[in-house]
Each structure stands twice: as structure tokens, then as C-alpha cells.
Amino acid sequence: MSDSPNIIYTLTDEAPWLATQSLLPIVQAFARTAGVAVETRDISLAARILAQFPDRLGERKVADDLAELGRLATTPDANIIKLPNISASVPQLKAAIKELQAQGWPLPDYPDEPKDAHEKDAKARYDKVKGSAVNPVLREGNSDRRAPLSVKNYARKHPHKMGAWSADSKTHVAHMDAGDFYGSEKSTTVAQPTMVKIEWVGKDGANVVLKEKTALKAGEIIDAAVMSRKALAAFVRAQIADAKAQGVLFSLHLKATMMKVSDPIMFGVAVGEFYADVLARHADALKQVGFDPNNGIGDLDARIAKLPADQRAAIEADLRAQYASRPAIAMVNSDKGITNLHVPSDVIVDASMPAMIRDSGRMWNAEGKLQDTKAVIPDRCYAGIYQAVIEDCKAHGAFDPATMGSVPNVGLMAQAAEEYGSHDKTFQVSGDGVVRVVDEAGTVLLEQPVEAGDIFRMCQTKDAPVQDWVKLAVTRARLSGTPAVFWLDAKRAHDAQLIRKVEKYLTDHDTNGLDIRILAPVDAMRHSLARIRKGEDTISVTGNVLRDYLTDLFPIMELGTSAKMLSIVPLMAGGGLFETGAGGSAPKHVQQFLQENYLRWDSLGEFLALAASFEHLAQRYGNAAAGVLARTLDQANGRILDENRSPARKVGELDNRGSHFYLALYWAQALAAQDDDAALKAKFAPLARALADAEAKIVAELNGVQGKPVDIGGYYHADLGKAGAAMRPSATLNAALAML
Numbered sequence: 154m155s156d157s158p159n160i161i162y163t164l165t166d167e168a169p170w171l172a173t174q175s176l177l178p179i180v181q182a183f184a185r186t187a188g189v190a191v192e193t194r195d196i197s198l199a200a201r202i203l204a205q206f207p208d209r210l211g212e213r214k215v216a217d218d219l220a221e222l223g224r225l226a227t228t229p230d231a232n233i234i235k236l237p238n239i240s241a242s243v244p245q246l247k248a249a250i251k252e253l254q255a256q257g258w259p260l261p262d263y264p265d266e267p268k269d270a271h272e273k274d275a276k277a278r279y280d281k282v283k284g285s286a287v288n289p290v291l292r293e294g295n296s297d298r299r300a301p302l303s304v305k306n307y308a309r310k311h312p313h314k315m316g317a318w319s320a321d322s323k324t325h326v327a328h329m330d331a332g333d334f335y336g337s338e339k340s341t342t343v344a345q346p347t348m349v350k351i352e353w354v355g356k357d358g359a360n361v362v363l364k365e366k367t368a369l370k371a372g373e374i375i376d377a378a379v380m381s382r383k384a385l386a387a388f389v390r391a392q393i394a395d396a397k398a399q400g401v402l403f404s405l406h407l408k409a410t411m412m413k414v415s416d417p418i419m420f421g422v423a424v425g426e427f428y429a430d431v432l433a434r435h436a437d438a439l440k441q442v443g444f445d446p447n448n449g450i451g452d453l454d455a456r457i458a459k460l461p462a463d464q465r466a467a468i469e470a471d472l473r474a475q476y477a478s479r480p481a482i483a484m485v486n487s488d489k490g491i492t493n494l495h496v497p498s499d500v501i502v503d504a505s506m507p508a509m510i511r512d513s514g515r516m517w518n519a520e521g522k523l524q525d526t527k528a529v530i531p532d533r534c535y536a537g538i539y540q541a542v543i544e545d546c547k548a549h550g551a552f553d554p555a556t557m558g559s560v561p562n563v564g565l566m567a568q569a570a571e572e573y574g575s576h577d578k579t580f581q582v583s584g585d586g587v588v589r590v591v592d593e594a595g596t597v598l599l600e601q602p603v604e605a606g607d608i609f610r611m612c613q614t615k616d617a618p619v620q621d622w623v624k625l626a627v628t629r630a631r632l633s634g635t636p637a638v639f640w641l642d643a644k645r646a647h648d649a650q651l652i653r654k655v656e657k658y659l660t661d662h663d664t665n666g667l668d669i670r671i672l673a674p675v676d677a678m679r680h681s682l683a684r685i686r687k688g689e690d691t692i693s694v695t696g697n698v699l700r701d702y703l704t705d706l707f708p709i710m711e712l713g714t715s716a717k718m719l720s721i722v723p724l725m726a727g728g729g730l731f732e733t734g735a736g737g738s739a740p741k742h743v744q745q746f747l748q749e750n751y752l753r754w755d756s757l758g759e760f761l762a763l764a765a766s767f768e769h770l771a772q773r774y775g776n777a778a779a780g781v782l783a784r785t786l787d788q789a790n791g792r793i794l795d796e797n798r799s800p801a802r803k804v805g806e807l808d809n810r811g812s813h814f815y816l817a818l819y820w821a822q823a824l825a826a827q828d829d830d831a832a833l834k835a836k837f838a839p840l841a842r843a844l845a846d847a848e849a850k851i852v853a854e855l856n857g858v859q860g861k862p863v864d865i866g867g868y869y870h871a872d873l874g875k876a877g878a879a880m881r882p883s884a885t886l887n888a889a890l891a892m893l
């Protein structure tokens with residue numbers, strides 16, 4: 154047996170973490186037979202918080218597994234299975250801290266407005282954990298996300314329900330026409346390595362360094378753009394009035410988790426406008442209790458609890474009056490009265506817009522009914538692609554999963570490319586003046602006029618990742634025989650720079666006979682949609698943000714969920730990062746699990762990632778047994794789909810645990826049936842027999858626990874013993890696995 158590195162399986166949060174309690178023991182048992190150890194590293198929100206405070210935790214200090222994996226990702230031996238994790242908004246972060254404190258961990262509170270050096274230090278540490286803090290660290294490569302053929306064929310045979318579209322749907326996307334990032338963006342490519350600083354220069358000549366040092370490599374593209382606070386507020390006001398006039402729901406779609414600096418501020422501006430009257434009337438009281446609109450109106454609900462009853466009642470009455478004077482607002486949970494503006498992380502554009510499109514272009518109103526919607530996506534960089542989908546659905550009806558083609562994605566994301574790497578270079582400016590990016594020689598590379606409250610953002614895109622991305626695109630186009638479109642807008646400053654590189658690097662490859670073009674995002678969308686309706690596939694080759702948006706949009710339309718995606722990140726250093734699915738951590742699933750011990754999380758993404766990970770070990774290290782595991786796992790995955798062993802949605806049916814049992818059964822049967830590896834055949838034959846013989850008993854044991862509440866001793870930092878017992882309730886299955 155050859156010497157191949159271990160697989161690192163990540164422990165994350167919520168539904169994927171629960172699923173891991175059941176799936177991982179199966180995977181470890183199978184992998185061991187090929188001499189592959191499957192280790193774990195904890196990158197959950199709770200673990201990431203604890204790892205920030207070694208000085209406070211003494212003997213109980215927790216290792217910084219994320220930092221370790223970040224280093225591993227830059228080495229050739231990385232083989233990491235990455236499950237979705239929480240990218241925490243401030244309310245989520247605070248809830249996690251509170252839970253850990255209650256468990257006895259001596260953590261400081263999250264200081265909203267740090268008053269002294271201690272609090273500043275605590276806030277700085279917590280801010281490292283906030284938002285999308287994991288993916289950018291591990292993604293040392295570009296991404297290849299697609300629906301494997303078996304999954305696509307399954308979706309065609311068993312199409313999920315899509316809400317019908319009507320030609321007179323009033324649903325539309327609203328975006329700004331000026332004063333946004335798109336309109337203000339400036340971009341340049343630096344020829345030589347240099348070091349830049351970002352500084353604000355006030356009208357009166359005051360000079361504040363916003364970021365001292367940012368190293369740039371040769372050939373790197375940098376951009377600077379500004380979102381005008383005034384223009385954004387005026388735009389939101391106009392959209393509130395227009396939604397009311399048109400009788401459609403008002404809803405805001407941002408990515409406050411991943412764009413953790415800019416988007417909470419934009420969210421706060423919308424909260425400020427929607428609730429303008431009540432916030433103005435009670436400004437003093439709200440200031441006193443520390444309400445921050447960037448944390449959503451849910452923060453107001455929580456904080457006014459501290460006020461005297463009469464004052465609280467007055468605010469609540471004014472809130473009701475405010476809702477009466479406003480358009481209806483899209484709801485996250487109508488039963489609990491949670492609106493689109495309650496929590497910044499509740500409505501995340503990549504998942505929320507496709508969900509709306511799947512529901513006939515409608516969202517939930519306060520009465521729990523679906524209604525046409527004004528989807529407010531302030532910045533123009535990407536808003537137009539959703540309007541293009543809406544127009545297409547109005548003209549031609551909903552897409553048909555039984556016949557539609559596919560849009561896989563090759564995404565530029567390595568080395569924190571573009572907007573998703575901009576957090577440490579994004580600032581809300583304090584006064585009128587300019588923000589400029591200045592190099593070591595004092596040359597101003599980029600400069601933006603700003604007003605107080607504006608959001609300034611600088612992005613970086615390194616050259617080596619762009620070369621790798623172009624190569625990956627050509628490789629995918631060649632291997633799949635599919636046309637590929639680079640979604641780049643020649644009218645946008647950053648994209649214009651990128652187009653020059655793409656045109657140059659395409660000449661490094663043999664593109665003979667391939668159909669590769671560059672189209673502006675809206676045109677690329679129309680082109681891809683026209684083809685998809687004819688059943689034709691088109692590879693989307695996009696930057697980091699469109700990668701994120703499209704890999705939820707198309708899977709949700711094609712497959713019903715992005716959980717069924719193959720999501721590979723060939724790391725630039727030669728290793729592999731295998732992400733599971735393309736979606737999030739589905740907090741709704743945990744709620745259902747706690748209430749009725751039913752977990753509807755679909756682990757197909759994990760199954761697909763594992764097969765790719767074993768395959769990587771076979772190809773790169775010549776581990777033939779891992780190759781056999783990969784091939785047989787592929788067969789098992791096919792059977793899971795064909796025989797409908799994916800989790801259903803309701804108590805009494807097969808859930809996540811049941812689907813893991815069938816994976817073990819089918820995988821063992823495929824291993825027992827193959828003839829490439831006699832030792833594996835002999836090892837798995839008895840297990841396959843034992844599992845098949847006990848099928849009815851195991852399924853009864855697994856399904857028998859459903860229907861009652863279950864306690865796992867925590868949400869962000871659950872009790873391992875309790876969660877493990879809850880997720881592995883079949884003694885028969887556990888005993889059979891011990892045979893290996």
C-alpha cells in the first residue's frame with residue numbers, strides 16, 4: 154500500500170455537524186481498510202472563538218485548527234473535506250459567546266463600543282471570527298462546482314416542484330442607478346511588487362491612515378469603489394414608497410455574512426430608513442440601550458426589554474404604526490413575526506433570490522402567504538443577473554428541471570480574490586474628503602472622493618490565481634465538451650482589467666474547437682438561460698461573487714438544492730479541498746431536529762466530496778485501494794439516488810441517519826462485488842451481508858426515535874456525548890460497523 158496523506162474532515166456547525174456525528178464513524182471505518190486515516194479538525198464558530206483566547210483558558214486552551222488548516226492548504230499534501238460552517242453575524246456571534254460563557258468558559262463579552270485597551274483587544278479577537286472567516290483561509294485554489302451526471306439524471310427523472318410564473322407577476326429587482334460601487338469603481342494593474350497604504354484625507358487637510366500596509370505582487374489588479382451613504386438612503390426611501398404604491402413586498406437581499414464589513418452597514422441604512430419614524434422619535438432611549446441598526450430590528454426587540462414597561466410599550470406601539478405606514482415586508486418567519494430586516498444573516502442573497510425564483514417570484518408576507526416582491530439589491534455589479542432571470546421566467550414560465558440543461562461554474566476565488574477578500578480594506582469614512590491608495594514612492598494609484606458615512610472598499614486580485622482560473626476553465630471546457638462563458642463586464646473598471654488578462658492567458662492554452670466567449674453578466678445570463686431551456690449546458694466562468702451566486706441559483710433551479718453539488722477546489726499548491734455542496738448550514742434543519750428528532754439534512758454533498766477525495770489519493774499517490782473506495786462510493790451514491798434513499802422531510806420517513814445507513818449498505822455491497830482488490834472484497838463481504846440481513850431492524854431502530862424532542866446540550870457548542878448518542882441510535886448498525 155502506498156503512503157498517502159490522511160484525509161482531514163472538518164467539524165463545523167448546525168446541521169452539517171449533526172450529520173457528521175452519524176456519517177463520520179462510517180467513513181472512518183471504510184477508509185481504514187485502505188490505510189487512510191480520517192482525522193478531524195474543529196473549525197466551528199465555537200471552536201474558532203475559543204481558539205482566540207488561549208491566555209484566558211489556561212489548561213483548557215483550544216488549538217487554532219483553522220490556522221493549521223490554512224497552512225496545510227498551501228502544501229501539496231492537503232486533502233481536506235470542508236463542510237459548511239456558520240459565517241457569523243454579530244447577533245450569532247453574541248449568542249455563541251453567551252452559550253460558551255454559560256458552559257463555564259471564561260470569555261469576555263462582545264464589546265459593541267470598546268472603552269479601554271482590554272475591550273479593544275477582545276473586540277479585535279472576536280472580529281477575526283466574525284463573518285466569512287473560514288472559507289477565505291482555506292480556499293487556496295479556484296473552484297469547480299457542478300452537478301455530477303448521476304445527480305443531474307436523477308433530477309431529470311424525479312423533477313422537484315417549481316412554482317409557476319405568470320407573465321403579469323409584479324416581482325422585480327430594484328438597484329441604484331448612481332452612487333454605488335459599480336458606478337464609482339476604479340481599477341488598475343500594478344506592474345511591479347509594491348506596498349500600498351490606504352489613507353483618508355479630509356477637506357481640511359487632515360490625514361488618517363486607514364490601513365498602513367498592503368503588499369501587492371507584480372501583475373496584481375487592485376480596485377477602489379465607494380457606496381454613497383446618501384445615495385443609498387435616498388434609493389431605499391424611494392423603493393419603500395414604490396413597493397407601497399405597487400402593492401408588492403419590500404425585501405432586501407445582501408450578503409452580510411460574507412461581505413462582513415460593507416453589507417451590515419448597508420443593511421443598517423435600510424433598517425434606518427424603513428423604521429425612520431420610530432427610530433427618530435425614540436432616538437435617545439435607543440441610544441441609551443445601545444441599539445445598533447446594523448444588527449437589525451431584532452436587536453431593538455432584544456434591547457428595549459431593558460427599558461421600563463411604559464417606555465417599551467410606547468416604542469412597540471410606534472413600531473406597529475410604522476408597519477402600518479409602510480409597504481408589507483418580506484418575512485423570514487411569519488409565525489414568529491421575524492422580518493427581512495430583523496437579523497442581517499437571515500436573508501443571504503445567494504440562497505434567498507433562488508428560493509424566491511423557485512417560489513414563482515414570491516416571498517412570504519406577514520399573513521404567511523406568498524406575494525409578489527420588490528427585491529432590493531442596491532449595488533449594480535450583480536443585481537441585473539437576477540432581473541434577467543425574472544424577465545425570462547415571466548416571458549417563458551418557470552424552468553423545468555426535467556428538461557433543463559445545466560450551468561456548472563469555474564470560479565475565481567484563490568488568495569481572497571476580489572470583493573470577498575476586501576474586508577480589511579473596507580471602511581466607513583468619518584468625513585468628507587478623499588480616500589486614496591498610495592504606493593511606497595508616494596504615487597497615488599487610486600483615489601475616490603468620499604462623504605461622511607460612505608463605504609470605501611479596495612479589492613485585490615492576484616495574477617497567479619487568474620492564470621490558474623483560466624486554465625481550469627479551458628480544462629473543464631475540453632473535458633466536458635461544453636461551451637464556456639466568462640461573465641465579465643467590459644464597462645466595469647475591474648472587469649476591464651481582468652478581461653485583458655483573460656484574453657492574454659487564453660493564448661497559453663489549446664482552445665482549438667472550443668467555444669469560449671466573454672459576455673457581460675446580464676448577456677451571459679440571457680445566453681445561458683436560452684441554452685438551458687433547450688436542455689444545453691454552458692460553463693459559467695466567473696469572479697468570486699458570481700461564483701457564489703450562480704452556484705446556488707442554478708443548483709436550486711436544476712436540483713432543488715445546492716446540497717447535491719460536487720464542489721472541488723484544486724489547490725494551487727497541488728492538494729485538494731473538497732467542499733460539500735454549495736449551500737449553507739441550514740439552521741431550519743436544527744430547529745426541526747431539536748423539536749422532533751428528525752434531521753432532513755441531505756449529506757449527498759459529503760458523499761460526493763468523499764469520493765473526490767479518495768480519487769485524489771488514488772491519482773496523486775497511487776493508492777489503489779483508495780481508488781477502489783472512490784469507484785465503489787460513486788456506485789453507492791448512484792444507488793442512493795436511484796433507490797430514493799435521500800432524506801425526506803417529515804417524521805416517519807427516512808432522515809439523514811437513514812440515508813447514511815443505506816450509504817454504508819450500498820458501499821459495502823459494491824466493495825463486496827468488485828474484483829479489483831481481493832482483500833477489500835473479503836473484508837466487506839461479511840459486512841454487506843450483515844447490513845442487508847438487518848436492514849429492516851436498523852431502519853426501525855433509526856426511525857423509531859423520531860417524533861419527540863431531543864436534547865443535545867447546546868446549539869453552538871453542543872454536548873458531544875448527547876449529540877453522538879442522538880445521531881447513532883441504532884445499536885445493530887453500530888455493532889455491524891465494529892466488524893470492520
Ligand SMILES: NC(=O)C1=CN([C@@H]2O[C@H](COP(=O)(O)OP(=O)(O)OC[C@H]3O[C@@H](n4cnc5c(N)ncnc54)[C@H](OP(=O)(O)O)[C@@H]3O)[C@@H](O)[C@H]2O)C=CC1
Pocket residue numbers: 236237238239240241288410498499501504505713714715716734735736737738739740741753754755756758
Ligand atoms: N460554505 C459555507 O460554509 C456556507 C455557509 N453558509 C452559512 O450557512 C448559514 C445559513 O445560510 P443560508 O444562506 O440560509 O443557506 P442554507 O443553504 O443553509 O439554507 C437555505 C436552504 O437550502 C436548502 N439546503 C441547503 N443545504 C441543504 C442540505 N444539505 N440538505 C437539504 N437542504 C439543504 C434548504 O432549503 P429548502 O428548505 O428549501 O429545501 C435550506 O433551508 C449561515 O450561517 C451562513 O453563513 C452559507 C453558505 C455557504
Ligand SMILES: O=C(O)CCC(=O)C(=O)O
Pocket residue numbers: 240284285286288289410411503700701704735736
Ligand atoms: O463563506 C461563506 O460565508 C459563504 C460561502 C458561500 O456561500 C459559497 O461559497 O457559496
Ligand SMILES: [Mg+2]
Pocket residue numbers: 503701702704705735736
Ligand atoms: Mg454560496
